[in-house]
Amino acid sequence: MFGTKIYRVVMEGEIDPKQLKPHPKNQEYYSDLPEEKYRELKRSIEANGMRDPIKVLPNCTVVSGHQRLKIALELGLEAVPFVMVEMSSGDPERDVEYLLIAENDERRQGDDDPMKKARRAKFLKDYWGIRLGLNQHSRVGHDGPPKTLADVAEAIGESERTTKRLLKLNELIPEWQAVVSSGELGVTLAEHIASMPREEQLELFNRAKEKIVEMTLPEIRELRKKLEEMEQKRKELEKVCANVREVESRALRAEDELHEARKELSRLQDRLGEAVEGARREEREAAEEKIRELEEKVARLEKDVEDYRRAKEEAEAMAKEAREKYERAWQAVEEKLRGDIADRDSRIKELQEQVDELNRKIAELESRPPEVIEKAPEDYEELKQMIKTLKKEKEKAESELLALTREQIEQKDRYWVRDIVTRIAQDVGKHVTKLRYEMGRRSIDAVAYRDVMDCADLLVKIAGELRDMVSLRERGDGDYVEIVV
Structure with a gap:
């Protein structure tokens, strides 16, 4: 489409993007990428780096890659790939502008500004030397066969018919071009205004710039006719000033015509009101559509x-x-614990009876009369040994009884404490689960959240008080044996 290269590469590598500057005519020919496409390109560069090098001139002016440069500066990249080119023809300034249009494929796809397309089409038509009319071929083909209007249309992504209409927009005064670029004025009306002389365009802009964007093509034509009539009347009034004798009659006719013009203006205002009412209907329909979307949500x-x-x-x-x-x-x-306790109670009872029996036997032996002992001196030492043995068995039974009784008491106390602590934990867990569910299904504001935070602080305080209630003294072997309240 654009022909062979008109430049040569003089350098390649990486460069700090802060050293690069955009081409002064970049914004004249292209808009920024659409927001979604721009974010997609930015995510790609952020994830994978910049693959396509930025094309620059020896003075670091960018001719291709303005959007990539913008993204690199936003991401704070310290180096980007670049290719430095130098024009190889006799008119480097025009060739650089041509290269700016030829290389920016990525931005041609999303650029919907009619004026920027019109400027690109005009430059390519002039650059290729295309003559519009019966013979649309260029006088001298640049880089290959002669170019036609079809080549221009392909370059800007439009049909030949639309390209002809866009070329007409270049005859608009700058004020109307700005209105077209903003999207407030369609190509059809803009093309009609472009056919007016520049003086009439300026007059129309000053008189109807706020209303013109809402008028139809027939209304524009009628308004132009009225402007021409009013301009003619103005000239007639100037002639009247030169002829004092005709001033009165011409003034009367001018007043009548002014009255008609006011009536016409009133009709136009009524039409404008109808257009506003139509816009309100569109807003109402948009609101109803939004309501339907919210209902679905x-x-x-x-x-x-x-x-x-x-x-x-x-x-x-x-x-x-x-x-x-x-x-x-x-x-x-x-049940197991209670069974163990019952077994211990039975053992305690058995030991208690054994101790009582031993006490009885010792008392019986010690209470024997002296005469019995004297009669059987050979049994005296044996008796003393028996009493000593019985006392030792008694001490052993009492010691075992004491240990079992103390362990049983401690085990009962541990069971009591464990039962209370378990119920506390179960109750707290149950209420926290219920609170989480209710907060998920209700509209909770900041005050309610503060209440939950206050409750959490209170639970922490209670936990601290539980810790302060007891302190554990650790035994040498690592077991906790003594509780000090």
């Missing part, structure tokens, strides 16, 4: 809430089953 949220409710019921069922298993396990432990 509410329906989706209600479905999500229902799904969450079912999930909650399933979770509660699982939690109930887990609690039942825990209670059964705890009941088994409790």
Whole structure:
């Protein structure tokens, strides 16, 4: 489409993007990429780096890659790939401008500004020397066969018919070109205004710049006709001033015509009011569409809430089953503990009876009369040894009895404490689970969140008080044996 290269590469490598500067005519020919496409390109460069080098001139002016340069500066890249080119023809300034248009494929795809397309089309037409009319071929083909209007249309991505209309827009005064670029004025009306002399364009802009964007083509033509008539009347009034005798009659006719013009203006204002009412209808329809979207969103949220409710019921069922298993396990432990305690109670009773029997035997031996001992002196030492043995057995039985009694008391106390602590933990967990569910299904504001934070602080304070209630003194072997309150 654009022909062979008109430059040669003089250097390649990487360069600090802060040293580069955009071409002064870049904004004249191209708009920035659409926001979505720009973000997509930025994400690609941020993730994978810049693959396509930026094309620059020896003075560091960018001719291709303005959007990539902008992204590099936003990302704070310290180096980007570049290719430095030098023009190889006799008119480097025009060739650089041609290269600026030829190399920016990525931005031609998303540029919908009619005026910028029109400027690119005019430059290419002039650069290729294309003559519009019966013979549309260029006088001298640049870099290959002669170019035609079809080549211009292909270069800007439009049909030949649309390209002809866009070329007409270059005859607009700058004020109207700005209105077209802003999107407030369509190509059809802009093309019609471009056919007016520049003086009439300026007059029309000054008189109707706020209303013209809402008028139809027939209304524009009618308004132009009225402007021409009013201009003619103005000239007639100037002639009247030269002829005093005709001033009065011409002034009367001018007043009549002014009255008609006012009536016409009133009709145009009524049409403008109808156009505004139509715009309001469009706004109302847009609002209704927004309401429908919100209703659909509410329906989706209600479905999500229902799904969450079912999930909650399933979770509660699982939690109930887990609690039942825990209670059964705890009941088994409790029964085992009670069985152990009953066994110890039986052993304590047995030891107590054994101690009582030993005390009885010792008392019986010690209470024997002296005459019995004198009669059997050979048995005296044996008796003393028997009493000593019985006392040792008694001390052993009493020691075992004391140990069993103390362990039983401690075990009962541990069971009592463990039961209370377990119930506290279960109650707190149950209420926290319920609070999490309710906060998920209700509208919670900042005040409610502060209440939850206050509760959390209170729980921390209570936990601290529990810790302060007791301190553990560690024994040498690492076991905690003594509790000091």
